[in-house]
Amino acid sequence: MGTVYLGVSPGDRRVAVKVVRGEIAADPSFRRRFAREIDAVRRVGGFHTAPVVDADAGAERPWLVTEYIPGPSLHEALRTHGALPARTVRTLALGVAEALEGIHGHGIVHRDLKPSNIVLAESGPRVIDFGIARAADGTALTRTDLVVGTRGFLAPEQLTGGPLTPAVDAYAFGMVLCHACGAAPSAEAAVRDDALRLLPRDLSAVVADCLRPDPARRPTPTQILERLGGEEAESADWLPPAVRTLVDLHQASTLTVPEG
Structure with missing residues (x-):
C-alpha cells in the first residue's frame, strides 16, 4: 500500500509516517475514501490501537x-x-478482540488483520492500519491485480466477492491465533484442525467459531471478550523473554533517529 517511515514530531515524539504509493494516490476515488476513513479512524480510541496524529x-x-x-x-x-x-496467545487474543471491538464500534472493518498489522508492545498488542485497506478497495489497482487483504487470513467471502462485514475480521482473528500458536496460515480444513489442537481448550472453541464458513455464525469481538475475559487477566510480563528482548531492541533503535 505504501512506505512507512519512522519520524520525529516537533515535540520529540516518535511517530510512524505512512505514505501511499503513487499509483494508488493517482485514483481520485481513493483520495475521497481515504479522507473519509481517516475521519473515522481518528475517533477510534482504546488501549490496543495506534492513535492517528495527523x-x-x-x-x-x-x-x-x-x-x-x-x-x-x-x-x-x-x-x-x-x-x-499459551499465556501470551491468550493476552494477544484479549487485546486484539478489544481493538476490534473499538474499530467495529466506529463503523470500520479492518479487512487486512494479519500478524504484520499487530505490534507486540510492552503494554500489550496493538492493531494498526485499520481503515487504509478499506480506502484502497475499489481503486483501479485493486480491481485489476490486487485483492485487499492477505491470503491465508482472508475470509471465504473476501475471495468470492461476497459482502464484506465485520465478520471478515473475526475470521482473520481466528487465523492470527492459529498462526501465533505455530500453525502455517491456511484455509485447508486439515491444517486448521491441527492448529486448533495447539490452542488451549477455551481459545480453541472460540477460534473454531471464528473460522466458520458462514459469516453470520462467527462471534463478534464483544462475544469473544465475554467468553475469554474472565479466564486470565493481562499482566506486565505477558511476553516471553526472547520477544521482550525484541521490544527492548525496538525501543533502543528509536533513540538514534536523527532530528530534522
Missing part, C-alpha cells in the same frame, strides 16, 4: 501519521522465535 488526503502522495509503537510485529516475533506460549 493526515493529509490531498497531498501529492497522501500520508498518515500515527503514534509509533516500539515493538516487533507479531510476524517478526513468530519469524524470529517461533510459536508463542
Whole structure:
C-alpha cells in the first residue's frame, strides 16, 4: 500500500509516517475514501490501537501519521522465535478482540488483520492500519491485480466477492491465533484442525467459531471478550523473554533517529 517511515514530531515524539504509493494516490476515488476513513479512524480510541496524529488526503502522495509503537510485529516475533506460549496467545487474543471491538464500534472493518498489522508492545498488542485497506478497495489497482487483504487470513467471502462485514475480521482473528500458536496460515480444513489442537481448550472453541464458513455464525469481538475475559487477566510480563528482548531492541533503535 505504501512506505512507512519512522519520524520525529516537533515535540520529540516518535511517530510512524505512512505514505501511499503513487499509483494508488493517482485514483481520485481513493483520495475521497481515504479522507473519509481517516475521519473515522481518528475517533477510534482504546488501549490496543495506534492513535492517528495527523493526515493529509490531498497531498501529492497522501500520508498518515500515527503514534509509533516500539515493538516487533507479531510476524517478526513468530519469524524470529517461533510459536508463542499459551499465556501470551491468550493476552494477544484479549487485546486484539478489544481493538476490534473499538474499530467495529466506529463503523470500520479492518479487512487486512494479519500478524504484520499487530505490534507486540510492552503494554500489550496493538492493531494498526485499520481503515487504509478499506480506502484502497475499489481503486483501479485493486480491481485489476490486487485483492485487499492477505491470503491465508482472508475470509471465504473476501475471495468470492461476497459482502464484506465485520465478520471478515473475526475470521482473520481466528487465523492470527492459529498462526501465533505455530500453525502455517491456511484455509485447508486439515491444517486448521491441527492448529486448533495447539490452542488451549477455551481459545480453541472460540477460534473454531471464528473460522466458520458462514459469516453470520462467527462471534463478534464483544462475544469473544465475554467468553475469554474472565479466564486470565493481562499482566506486565505477558511476553516471553526472547520477544521482550525484541521490544527492548525496538525501543533502543528509536533513540538514534536523527532530528530534522
